[in-house]
Amino acid sequence: MVLHVRRWLSEVWERLESLLTGEKPDESDLDLYVEVTLRAVVDAVVPETPELADELGPEHVPGGLAVGMEEFLVTFVDDLFQFGFPHVGTRGNLPLSAPLVEVLDAAADALVAHGDNEAEPDVERVVALLGPGDPPARRVRRVAGTFAKLSRRDRLRALGILDEFELRVAPFGHGLFEFDAGLVGQLVVGFAEMIYYSEWQGYDDFSLPPSERTHPNDPAAVQSWRQTGYPGVADGYAALRGYVGTDDSPLGAGDTWTDIDGRVSIVRESGSFRENDYDTTGYEEPYPE
Amino acid sequence: MVAAHYDVVVVGAGGDGPVAAWKLGEAGLSVLVLEAGPFYGNEQWPKPNEQPGAESSSSVDDLSGRLLDEQFTTRELEMIRKLVFGPADHERGFWLRKFPGDGAILQCAGVGGTTLHYTGCHPRAYPASIDEQPHWPVDYADLVPYYREIEAMCEVTPAPVTAKEELFFRGAAAAGWDLIDGLNVTEPGYRPQPNAIRQPDPRLHVDAGYDGDFTYPEVDGDTLALGSIAGHPFPRGAPYEEKAKRASNVSFVPAALRTGNVTVRPNAFVTSIETETAGNDHPEATGVRFRDTWSGRVESVDCEVLVLAAGAIETPRLWLNADLPKNEWVGRGMTIHFGDNVMGLWDAADLESSIGQDTVDQFQGQDIAARFDYPGLGMLQTVGTAPGIGAILGFGSSASGFAFENDPDDAPWDTLGRLAGSELKRLLSGYRRTLQVLVVSDDRPHRRNGVTVVPGVEDEHGPIPLVNYEPSTGDRQRRDRLAEIAAEILRAAGASHVHRSDSPPTALHVHSTMAMGKVVDEACEAYDVGRLFVADHSALANGVGGANPTNTGQALAARTADKIVERYFAG
Numbered sequence A: 001m002v003l004h005v006r007r008w009l010s011e012v013w014e015r016l017e018s019l020l021t022g023e024k025p026d027e028s029d030l031d032l033y034v035e036v037t038l039r040a041v042v043d044a045v046v047p048e049t050p051e052l053a054d055e056l057g058p059e060h061v062p063g064g065l066a067v068g069m070e071e072f073l074v075t076f077v078d079d080l081f082q083f084g085f086p087h088v089g090t091r092g093n094l095p096l097s098a099p100l101v102e103v104l105d106a107a108a109d110a111l112v113a114h115g116d117n118e119a120e121p122d123v124e125r126v127v128a129l130l131g132p133g134d135p136p137a138r139r140v141r142r143v144a145g146t147f148a149k150l151s152r153r154d155r156l157r158a159l160g161i162l163d164e165f166e167l168r169v170a171p172f173g174h175g176l177f178e179f180d181a182g183l184v185g186q187l188v189v190g191f192a193e194m195i196y197y198s199e200w201q202g203y204d205d206f207s208l209p210p211s212e213r214t215h216p217n218d219p220a221a222v223q224s225w226r227q228t229g230y231p232g233v234a235d236g237y238a239a240l241r242g243y244v245g246t247d248d249s250p251l252g253a254g255d256t257w258t259d260i261d262g263r264v265s266i267v268r269e270s271g272s273f274r275e276n277d278y279d280t281t282g283y284e285e286p287y288p289e
Numbered sequence B: 001m002v003a004a005h006y007d008v009v010v011v012g013a014g015g016d017g018p019v020a021a022w023k024l025g026e027a028g029l030s031v032l033v034l035e036a037g038p039f040y041g042n043e044q045w046p047k048p049n050e051q052p053g054a055e056s057s058s059s060v061d062d063l064s065g066r067l068l069d070e071q072f073t074t075r076e077l078e079m080i081r082k083l084v085f086g087p088a089d090h091e092r093g094f095w096l097r098k099f100p101g102d103g104a105i106l107q108c109a110g111v112g113g114t115t116l117h118y119t120g121c122h123p124r125a126y127p128a129s130i131d132e133q134p135h136w137p138v139d140y141a142d143l144v145p146y147y148r149e150i151e152a153m154c155e156v157t158p159a160p161v162t163a164k165e166e167l168f169f170r171g172a173a174a175a176g177w178d179l180i181d182g183l184n185v186t187e188p189g190y191r192p193q194p195n196a197i198r199q200p201d202p203r204l205h206v207d208a209g210y211d212g213d214f215t216y217p218e219v220d221g222d223t224l225a226l227g228s229i230a231g232h233p234f235p236r237g238a239p240y241e242e243k244a245k246r247a248s249n250v251s252f253v254p255a256a257l258r259t260g261n262v263t264v265r266p267n268a269f270v271t272s273i274e275t276e277t278a279g280n281d282h283p284e285a286t287g288v289r290f291r292d293t294w295s296g297r298v299e300s301v302d303c304e305v306l307v308l309a310a311g312a313i314e315t316p317r318l319w320l321n322a323d324l325p326k327n328e329w330v331g332r333g334m335t336i337h338f339g340d341n342v343m344g345l346w347d348a349a350d351l352e353s354s355i356g357q358d359t360v361d362q363f364q365g366q367d368i369a370a371r372f373d374y375p376g377l378g379m380l381q382t383v384g385t386a387p388g389i390g391a392i393l394g395f396g397s398s399a400s401g402f403a404f405e406n407d408p409d410d411a412p413w414d415t416l417g418r419l420a421g422s423e424l425k426r427l428l429s430g431y432r433r434t435l436q437v438l439v440v441s442d443d444r445p446h447r448r449n450g451v452t453v454v455p456g457v458e459d460e461h462g463p464i465p466l467v468n469y470e471p472s473t474g475d476r477q478r479r480d481r482l483a484e485i486a487a488e489i490l491r492a493a494g495a496s497h498v499h500r501s502d503s504p505p506t507a508l509h510v511h512s513t514m515a516m517g518k519v520v521d522e523a524c525e526a527y528d529v530g531r532l533f534v535a536d537h538s539a540l541a542n543g544v545g546g547a548n549p550t551n552t553g554q555a556l557a558a559r560t561a562d563k564i565v566e567r568y569f570a571g
Helices: A002-021 A028-045 A052-056 A069-080 A097-113 A123-127 A137-143 A152-162 A182-197 A223-228 B017-026 B065-071 B076-083 B127-131 B140-154 B163-174 B248-258 B314-321 B348-355 B387-394 B421-428 B473-492 B550-569
Strands: A166-169 A177-180 A243-245 A252-259 A265-270 B005-011 B031-034 B189-192 B262-265 B268-276 B284-292 B298-308 B339-345 B370-374 B378-383 B434-441 B450-452 B466-468 B497-500 B532-534
Touching (some): A028 B421, A152 B421, A182 B387, A223 B421, B005 B284, B127 B140, B140 B550, B163 B378, B268 B314, B314 B450, B339 B473
Parallel strands (some): B005 B298, B031 B262
Antiparallel strands (some): A166 A177, B339 B497
């Protein structure tokens, strides 16, 4: 595990160095490795689920790969944080996707080394995620790491390993830099879920400047909105039921719209909170430190 | 042009800085507010994420509701990308902070700060958290007049009830809790949120048959569409100051500009504090250096009094990166309201019999409009979200691993942990029949928790904040008890499935890193540096009991402004 993390850190450093010097490394295999691994991420986090067709309907079958989310995830992760190196100008985003997939493989190797995987790694799982127009299976087999070869469940288990993992090293030449591998889990689970269930798919091009982006705000353009029933953003709803009120409180008044428990009702008009006297002398700590 | 000297420089135009600027401007002092992020809704920056725009704004006439309408799309991914703490330039990523584990820090950059995506919730602190816990050097009674001043400015009123609030209130009442109707809360119970959001137009009542547009001037006040977390421009078409949510950019910034004495300079990241030491060895603040986030140019400005209001992470970071005296509590004692998420899923028929419709439709109504208070433990609040934010808050991370690895057995929840795969898709397919409850605990200040910096781990503004947080046993107990109460309320409201996230520490509310009584005195002036005041949530002596902190942070900032005038500008 430590060796893998060192490799990952040296990868970060190489990427930063290339950013500083403006060099472009040969990235074709690296790009494919990143894409294949993130494809496996998307397949585990928001998978295709034919088993939901009978239960919930056919619209619940496709997952993140059906909408090309892995490609967006690469861009999103690479643009998410900046480290603003002043000597390379005002930009300088931290390209995290390549080191991130190295960490995923480190976690996958650790899972397998501990024997905590439910199924053997199998490169054909990676090949099964290929579609028409993708690079040949031979190349994909060559670049695929352990993470992508795991079953869906085992990929999630591997992510779980990262939550507890912290390290201290010095990739910036002087001084210690502490980094949590938990950030990786946050990016590939939390952020991936947010992206998938957000409006993302509906943009013509999210990389355009914000003032030039267009979005149809229509579930027809967003697969996840069709799966959740979210109707899109709205300017308003005529959804007011009223205000909380009671006979002996200034909170609300007017006709009762509905009764809550015999004492508290939802009434037509709002009142206000009381500027009440307070006495804290009877306060007891429920859980003293 | 920004001048070379002001009576007061305020670092940060977030929730609290504009309050101090307004009060100081009213007192006739010249004030410069430096803000690291952009200024949305201002004619000086028509494309604030794409072009540097002008240098500063000093006139309320610059404010534009039309521009807010354009810039605040309420599309959740786009707005998170725009608002979360980072530079204005859309091509650059967030400013990096290091946080432990798979938690996160949610703060915004820009004029309005984190109130740009706060949900308008404006309760007071629990009196016992000030008067009975050992942290505060002042009394709750000292804050009450300032609460009144802030609540009037922010138009705080009881939040309206839509379907999701009615569902929660039914559950809370059925679980045996009482209604609270007071502003000063000393006993547990439920109540509508005291929200700094104008109440909706009465014509939006479900019985009123309204079928018009939800735009100004056809409707006035809130329009009951989700939007607070993802920017809140409602009602669309309204002038800047008629927007319903009274975030600090809508409430205090116009008031500050209207004094004629306040200038706001966005895109200006303060990187160091200038001091002079004359006569004795007690330094005094004399100004700051700041960096333009578009050009990279470094400038400086002098002042008689310096006010730090950069938030509970950046304020101590700035101190630690400046050449100031050591104080063992700078950056320490951080509280974050160590939180959790508990979610209920209902069967359609049960909803129909309970609230008269077969969906909850959490995207209707104000984002957070119902709450449960428990002084000594913290609070619960219902949260309406669009599905993406709901997924990351409720299911995206957990300290307990994935749900499929856990067997909650006889716990009050049916499932526990992070959700992914088919389990996630199945639960999200019921989005319209779900309601999340946010658990917000009264975590206590511990010196180990907070902000440090390490030379060498730097961005263009100096060493970045390294944030550490490890809750105590008591913090966990308070949170666990609140999560149980949340599950009981959801169950009593008829939920057929209850899920607990067991979220990792996530900093939605951040406070007490420059605490009154430890780093700053009772007027919020630093013990170790004269003429340097703190007027943001970092000066709060604890987490105010777990109640949403905006009201208390603003009340304290208003009080601090009065103290500044008394100490340095009276007569």
